[in-house]
Amino acid sequence: MKMTGAEILVESLRREGVDLLFGYPGGVLLGVYDTLFDSEIKHILPRHEQGGIHAADGYARATGKVGVCFGTSGPGATNLVTGICNAQMDSVPLVVLTGQVSSDLIGGDAFQEADIIGITRPVVKHSYLISSPEEITTVIKEAFHIASTGRPGPVVVDLPKDMMAQKAEFKWPTKIDLPGYNPTVKGHLGQIKKMLRLLEGAKKPVIYMGGGVILSGSNEEMTKLSEITGVPVISSFLGQGGIPGTHENYIGWLGMHGNYASNMAMAEPDFILAVGTRFSDRSTGRLDGFAPNATIAHIDVDPSSISKNVKIDVPIVGDCMAVLKQALAEVDKYNWDKNASARKDWMAKIKAWDKKQPFGYDREADIIKPQYVVESIYKVTKGEAIICTEVGQNQMWAGQFYKFKEPRQFISSGGLGTMGYGFPAALGAKLGCPEKEVFDIAGDGSFMMNLQEICTAMQYNVAVKVAILNNKYLGMIRQWQNMFFNNRYSECCLDCQPDFVKLAESFGAVGMRIEKKEDVEGAIRESLKIKDRPVIMDFCVDREENVFPMIPAGAAVNEMLLK
Amino acid sequence: MRHTISVLVENKFGVLSRISGLFSGRGYNIESLSVNNTMEPEFSIMTIVTTGDDAVIEQIIKQLRKLVNVLKVRDVSQMEHIEREMHLVKVKANQETRSEIFNIISTFRGKTIDITNNSLVVEITGVSDKVSAFLKVLEPYGIIEVVRTGSIAIARGSKSTTDFK
Numbered sequence: 001m002k003m004t005g006a007e008i009l010v011e012s013l014r015r016e017g018v019d020l021l022f023g024y025p026g027g028v029l030l031g032v033y034d035t036l037f038d039s040e041i042k043h044i045l046p047r048h049e050q051g052g053i054h055a056a057d058g059y060a061r062a063t064g065k066v067g068v069c070f071g072t073s074g075p076g077a078t079n080l081v082t083g084i085c086n087a088q089m090d091s092v093p094l095v096v097l098t099g100q101v102s103s104d105l106i107g108g109d110a111f112q113e114a115d116i117i118g119i120t121r122p123v124v125k126h127s128y129l130i131s132s133p134e135e136i137t138t139v140i141k142e143a144f145h146i147a148s149t150g151r152p153g154p155v156v157v158d159l160p161k162d163m164m165a166q167k168a169e170f171k172w173p174t175k176i177d178l179p180g181y182n183p184t185v186k187g188h189l190g191q192i193k194k195m196l197r198l199l200e201g202a203k204k205p206v207i208y209m210g211g212g213v214i215l216s217g218s219n220e221e222m223t224k225l226s227e228i229t230g231v232p233v234i235s236s237f238l239g240q241g242g243i244p245g246t247h248e249n250y251i252g253w254l255g256m257h258g259n260y261a262s263n264m265a266m267a268e269p270d271f272i273l274a275v276g277t278r279f280s281d282r283s284t285g286r287l288d289g290f291a292p293n294a295t296i297a298h299i300d301v302d303p304s305s306i307s308k309n310v311k312i313d314v315p316i317v318g319d320c321m322a323v324l325k326q327a328l329a330e331v332d333k334y335n336w337d338k339n340a341s342a343r344k345d346w347m348a349k350i351k352a353w354d355k356k357q358p359f360g361y362d363r364e365a366d367i368i369k370p371q372y373v374v375e376s377i378y379k380v381t382k383g384e385a386i387i388c389t390e391v392g393q394n395q396m397w398a399g400q401f402y403k404f405k406e407p408r409q410f411i412s413s414g415g416l417g418t419m420g421y422g423f424p425a426a427l428g429a430k431l432g433c434p435e436k437e438v439f440d441i442a443g444d445g446s447f448m449m450n451l452q453e454i455c456t457a458m459q460y461n462v463a464v465k466v467a468i469l470n471n472k473y474l475g476m477i478r479q480w481q482n483m484f485f486n487n488r489y490s491e492c493c494l495d496c497q498p499d500f501v502k503l504a505e506s507f508g509a510v511g512m513r514i515e516k517k518e519d520v521e522g523a524i525r526e527s528l529k530i531k532d533r534p535v536i537m538d539f540c541v542d543r544e545e546n547v548f549p550m551i552p553a554g555a556a557v558n559e560m561l562l563k
Numbered sequence: 564m565r566h567t568i569s570v571l572v573e574n575k576f577g578v579l580s581r582i583s584g585l586f587s588g589r590g591y592n593i594e595s596l597s598v599n600n601t602m603e604p605e606f607s608i609m610t611i612v613t614t615g616d617d618a619v620i621e622q623i624i625k626q627l628r629k630l631v632n633v634l635k636v637r638d639v640s641q642m643e644h645i646e647r648e649m650h651l652v653k654v655k656a657n658q659e660t661r662s663e664i665f666n667i668i669s670t671f672r673g674k675t676i677d678i679t680n681n682s683l684v685v686e687i688t689g690v691s692d693k694v695s696a697f698l699k700v701l702e703p704y705g706i707i708e709v710v711r712t713g714s715i716a717i718a719r720g721s722k723s724t725t726d727f728k
C-alpha cells in the first residue's frame with residue numbers, strides 16, 4: 001500500500017522507538033502535522049522552537065535516548081540553530097526535522113525558504129535533504145543510527161513539502177549501509193596494556209574523565225577501575241556523575257571554576273588516563289601549565305579528540321564502556337602496590353589541598369548566599385534530583401555545591417554555554433524521567449531567555465522547579481568587570497526585571513519569592529509537594545557574590561585566584 | 564609543510580561544501596582542491612593540497628575521516644606519488660616572436676592548442692616547479708591569462724585510494 005511521505009516519516013519515527021517529540025508547526029509541515037494528529041507519538045508544543053530543541057536535548061541527556069524535534073521552514077528552522085550547535089558541542093543525540101519549501105521552489109527565495117542544511121553544516125554531525133519519498137525510511141534509520149552511535153550528535157533532516165505529499169511504498173530497511181561511517185567500539189588491546197603498564201608504574205597518576213563516561217554509561221566500570229588501581233579521579237565539568245560525587249577517590253572537577261585540589265593536582269601528575277574528554281580550554285587552562293610532566297593515555301570514541309589540543313602519548317580509540325571493560329579484564333595482571341608509598345603520598349597531598357581549600361562561602365552571612373540555595377537543594381533532594389543549569393555564576397555554583405551520584409543527573413550547556421538552555425532542558429528531562437525531581441538552577445538573566453516555556457510546562461503538567469539565583473545582574477559578566485575591568489559595570493545590571501512571582505502566576509504556575517535565609521529550605525520542601533505544574537522560586541541572593549576559585553583567562557591550572 | 568591529500572567521497576548532496584566548510588571553519592588552509600568522479604559514478608576523488616605542521620595535518624585527516632560521506636583519506640605526499648597540474652596559458656605572439664615561443668613550448672613539452680594573429684594558447688602539464696619556470700620564461704612576451712587546475716595526485720604502486728573496504 002502506498003503512503004504519503006508524511007505517513008512514511010511518522011511511521012519511521014515510530015519504528016525508531018520515538019514516543020515523545022517536540023515541535024512547532026508551520027505551512028510546509030501541515031501535512032506532517034495532519035499525520036501526527038492521528039499518531040500515538042506524544043507531541044509537545046513548546047512556545048518557541050529554541051525551547052523545543054533544548055527540551056529535546058534535555059530529554060536526550062536525561063534518558064540516553066535520541067531527542068527528536070520539528071521546526072518549520074525558514075524562521076522555524078533558523079530558531080533551531082542554537083540548539084543544534086549546543087547539542088553538537090556537548091555530543092547530544094538529536095534528530096532535528098525541519099520543514100522545507102517544495103523541491104521545485106528551492107533556490108528561488110521562496111516564502112520562508114532558508115538553506116538550513118547550509119546554515120547548520122558546521123554544527124551538525126550529519127544532515128540530509130530528502131529528495132524522494134522512497135528514501136525517507138532509509139534516511140530516518142540512518143539519522144537515528146548516526147545520532148546515537150560513536151560520538152553522539154545532532155542530525156538534521158530537511159523535509160521539502162512536496163516530499164511529504166508524494167506517495168511511495170513503505171519499505172523499512174533491514175540493514176544500514178554507511179560505508180564511510182564505522183565508529184570504533186573496542187579498543188586496541190596492545191594499547192590498553194601499554195596504558196595499564198604506565199598506570200602501574202606511575203607515582204602520581206590521575207584519571208581525568210569527561211562526558212564520554214556519562215554518554216557511554218560506564219560509571220560502574222570507571223568506579224571499579226579507580227578502586228582497584230587506587231587512582232584519584234578528576235572530572236571535567238560535564239564528567240560529573242561519572243563516579244559518585246561522594247566517592248573517596250573523587251577529587252572534583254577541574255577548570256576555570258573547578259576545585260582547588262583538582263586544579264593543583266593537574267599541574268603535577270606523572271601519568272594521566274583521560275577517558276572520554278576533549279581537553280577543552282575551560283578545563284585545561286593555559287596549555288603549558290597543564291600536566292607538563294605527564295605521560296598521557298586517552299580513551300575516546302572520536303579519534304579527532306585525541307591529540308587535538310594536548311599531545312597524547314597512548315591513544316586508544318574506542319567506546320569508553322567497551323575499553324574500560326577490556327581494561328578491567330586485564331587489570332588483575334598488574335601490581336597495583338608497586339608504588340604504594342609514593343601513591344599514598346600523592347593521594348595525601350591531594351587530600352591536603354582539598355582540606356585546605358574546599359569549595360566554600362560565608363556560611364555565617366545573614367543574607368542568602370547563592371551557594372546556600374544550591375546546598376539546600378542538595379540537602380532537601382538528598383542528592384537525587386536531576387539538576388539542569390542555566391549559564392553563568394548559577395551554573396558554576398550548581399556544579400560546585402551539588403554532588404552527583406550517577407550519570408545523567410547533571411545537565412548543563414558546557415561547550416556552547418547557552419543562556420536559556422536550562423529551563424527547557426529541565427522540561428525535557430522531567431518529561432523523560434517523570435519519577436525524578438528536576439530542578440533548573442537558574443540565573444535571572446538566563447531564565448528570561450526562554451521563560452515562555454512556563455506555558456508549555458503548564459499545558460503538559462510538567463512539575464519542574466526553577467530556582468532563580470536572582471542577583472539582578474548578568475552575574476558572570478559583572479564578576480569579570482569587577483575583577484578585570486575596574487568595576488565598570490557595562491550593561492550587566494538587570495535592575496529592571498519582572499515580578500517573577502506574578503509572572504509565574506500569570507501562567508497559572510506557582511511562584512515564590514524567598515528573601516530570608518531561614519525560608520530557603522522550607523520553600524524548596526514546599527516546591528516538592530507540587531506535582532502538577534512548574535514552580536518558580538525567586539531567591540533574592542547576595543548580588544555581588546563572586547565564583548571562586550577562578551583560573552583567569554590565560555593562566556595555568558595552578559594559578560587560581562581564591563578570592 | 565605542503566601535503567597532498569587524496570579523499571575518496573560518496574557523490575552525495577553537499578559533500579563538497581562539507582569538506583570546504585571543514586577547512587574554512589577550522590582555519591585550515593586549502594592551496595588547491597580538485598574533484599571529479601572515479602570509474603564508479605557514485606564516488607569521487609578529491610585531491611586537496613594544504614599546508615600545516617604535523618599536528619594540523621593529523622587533525623585535518625581525522626576531521627575528514629569523521630565526515631559520514633568520506634570513505635578514505637590518504638596523505639599521498641607521505642608516499643611515493645605522482646602529482647600533476649595543468650595550465651592553460653594565453654600569451655602574446657606575433658609573427659616575429661611566434662617561432663621563439665614555439666621553441667620554448669616544445670622544450671617544456673607544452674602543447675599549442677590555439678593560434679590567432681597576436682596570441683597563442685598553450686597547454687602545459689607538470690608539477691608546479693616546472694610550470695612556474697615555463698611562465699617565467701614566457702613572461703617577457705606578455706602573458707595575457709593563466710588558468711590552472713588544482714593538483715591531482717596518485718600514489719605509485721598497485722594500491723588504490725578507491726579500495727576502501
Ligand SMILES: Cc1ncc(C[n+]2csc(CCOP(=O)(O)OP(=O)(O)O)c2C)c(N)n1
Nearest residue numbers: 392393394417419443444445446474475476
Ligand atoms: C545566549 C548567551 N548570550 C550571552 C552569553 C554571555 N554570558 C555568559 S554568562 C552571562 C550572564 C548570565 O546572567 P544570569 O543568567 O543572571 O546568571 P548569573 O551569572 O547572574 O548567575 C552572559 C551574558 C551567553 N553565555 N549566552
Ligand SMILES: [Mg+2]
Nearest residue numbers: 443444473475
Ligand atoms: Mg544573574
